[in-house]
Amino acid sequence: MQANIHVYPKDSINTDEIIPARYLNSDQESELAKHALEDLDPNFIKKVGAGDFIIAGHDFGSGSSREHAIWALRGAGIQGVIAKSFARIFYRNAINNGFYAIECPGLDQKLKTGIKIDLNLDQGFFTAGKKKYSFTPIPDFVKDIMQKGGLLKTIQ
Amino acid sequence: MPKTLTEKILKGQAGELVQRSIDLIMCHDVTTPPAIKMLKKIKVKKVWDPDKIIVCPDHFVPNKDIQSAQLAKELHDWVQEQGIKHYYQLGCHGVCHAILPEQGHIKPGMIVVGADSHTCTYGALGCFSTGIGSTDAAYVLATGKLWFKVPPTLRFNLTGKLPKGTTAKDIILYIIKQIGVDGAQYKAMEFGGEVIDQLTQEEKMTICNMAVEAGAKNGIIENTQWQSDPDSKYEQVFDYDLSQLEPMVAYPHLPSNGKTITQAVEDKIRINQVFIGSCTNGRYGDLKQAAELFKNQKVKTRTIVIPATTDIYKKCLQNGLLEIFLEAGCVVSTPTCGPCLGGHMGILAKGEKCVSTSNRNFVGRMGHPESQVYLASPLVAAASAIKGTISDPRKQMV
Known part of the structure; x- marks a missing residue:
């Protein structure tokens, strides 16, 4: 799978930055998407396209449990986030929504916004140019939830 | 095999994946309406057990605008339809994490989840308690169960004698400064030692409330009935002697950015607003300390x-x-989360600085992305309100 990336290298990009609470009076994905990451990058929504990935540092998605953070990113077209590490509630919310949250401690400064990566989810790596970045393959029980289309689909 | 208190309640060893029955779920006005829509979508007509659901509209109450009023109405109608009796609507309302313990819903040994990250507060009463998102909440509302990865435990032994003018808030800001905002990522933080033993129940809640600001899954404190086994395996043990602890101020924009009040006074920080309240420090003891100043x-x-x-x-x-x-010239509002999350009732303008007794000082947390939040105890907040700059409460205490 090929994807465009948008690099925000700082650590602890929190859910208040991903979707500020002033917009939580809506739970509609299209509405939330208009304001995705706006306090970090006011032009974010203009730059991203369907299927793109975000590259970030450690502790992505820290703070509030608001699942609106996933919905805002997904509504903006983002397919997943590749980060050095994730905050736990965001990570759970991602799995539950079938949204890719890929933990890759070896991310480096060679990754720049605008380049394309080639993702191999089953084998747990992606390539950018000639460089290969390995990540922990997604655990089976998570894969099961994601393949069914999210946690609630496992109830029926 | 000996178990930590968290392992004991979750009935598993650290690292194990378990599915457990939930004793109680907390629902509020921001994260629950989406869960209700999800339940409708998958055609779940009845929740698993209406008596185990506590509903506390608190984030945008009283309704701040038309859209939040719509969400509040969705929640209200659902509560009626499902016959949920533990419903703290306007008139008996309050910030969820203060209401649940106050109204006697939390018991030691329980497994509690809440669709809010500060659900870790209740661990102060010796239960396992953690924050979840809306999909997890919908799953629990439908089935009464949820999967967990049993977390390893970090033990914090807090010894010495807490000096005058320092409080539970200063203890937790100090700990987060030491270990960082992801220092307890995916882990349990268990607090103990003579300093903890001497705290009130309210003060213990202030400490567990902010466990999530170090990335923890839960915060927990033992009591006479519920304890970690003597030889239980902690992933790491931290020993802090707090005899020299000073009041702490977490500078923008991370809770781990703590400085001593002595440093903050030297920095001569003029402020535009003080907020005393929230699930961290809005309880009676907190307000009494502020009132004394x-x-x-x-x-x-x-x-x-x-x-x-x-x-x-x-x-x-x-x-x-x-x-x-x-x-003294303060305003007093009806209970709400309001300003803590930049919802309403005290939004900051561009460039404004606020001393807040809440738990997060992220970019834009309380208003404009270029406003700044300094986290501190009710004593530091009150002392700073009186002087107009960040001030040392020890100088004002009689």
């Missing part, structure tokens, strides 16, 4: 005081605290 004083900064629950508000009225706040 406000007595016969006038504030130099706009100051918003928000008792966390209706019962706390009444107690403030009965004991003369409201009069002290008003005479």
Whole structure:
């Protein structure tokens, strides 16, 4: 799978930055998407396209449990986030929504916004140019939830 | 095999994946309406057990605009339809994490989840308690169960004698400064030692409340019935002697950015607003500490005081605290999460600085992305309100 990336290298990009609470009076994905990451990058929504990935540092998605953070990113077209590490509630919310949250401690400064990566989810790596970045393959029980289309689909 | 208290309650060893029955779920006005829509979508008509669901509209109450009023109405209609009786609507309302323990819903040994990250607060009463998102909440509402990865435990032994003017808030800001905002990522933080033993239940809640600000899954404190086994395996043990602890101030924009009050006073930080309240520090003991400093004083900064629950508000009225706040020039609001998350009732303008007793000082947390939040105890907040700059409460205490 090929994807465009948008690099925000700082650590602890929190859910208040991903979707500020002033917009939580809506739970509609299209509405939330208009304001995705706006306090970090006011032009974010203009730059991203369907299927793109975000590259970030450690502790992505820290703070509030608001699942609106996933919905805002997904509504903006983002397919997943590749980060050095994730905050736990965001990570759970991602799995539950079938949204890719890929933990890759070896991310480096060679990754720049605008380049394309080639993702191999089953084998747990992606390539950018000639460089290969390995990540922990997604655990089976998570894969099961994601393949069914999210946690609630496992109830029926 | 010996178990930590968290392992004991979750009935598993660290690292194990388990599915467990949930004893209680907390629902509020921001994260629950989406869960209700999900339940409708998958055609779940009845929740698993209406008596195990506590509903506390608190983030945007009283409704701040038309859209939040719509969400509140969705929640209200669902509560009626499902026959949920533990419903703390306007009039008996309050900040969820203050209401649940106050109204006796939390018991040691329980497994509690809440669709709010500060659900870790209840661990102060010896239960396992953690924050979840809306999809997890919908799953629990439908099935009464949820999967967990049993977390390894970090043990914090807090010893010495807490100096005058320092509080539970200073302890947790100090710990987060030491280990960082992801220092306890995916882990349990278990707090103990002589300092913890001498704290009130409310003060213990202030500490567990902010476990999530170090990335923890839960915060927990033992009690006489529920304890970690003597030889239980901690992933790491931290020993802190707090005899020299000073009041702490977490500078923008991370809770781990703590400095001593001595440093903060040297920095001469002029402030535009003080907020005393929230699930971290909006309980009666917090407000009483602030009131003691406000007595016969006038504030130099706009100051918003928000008792966390209706019962706390009444107690403030009965004991003369409201009069002290008003005479000092503070405003007192009905219970709400409001300003803590930049919802309403005290939004900051561009460039404004606020001392807040809440738990997060992220970019834009309380308003404009270029505003700044300094986290501190109710004592530091009150002392700073009186002086108009970040100030040392120890100099004002009699």
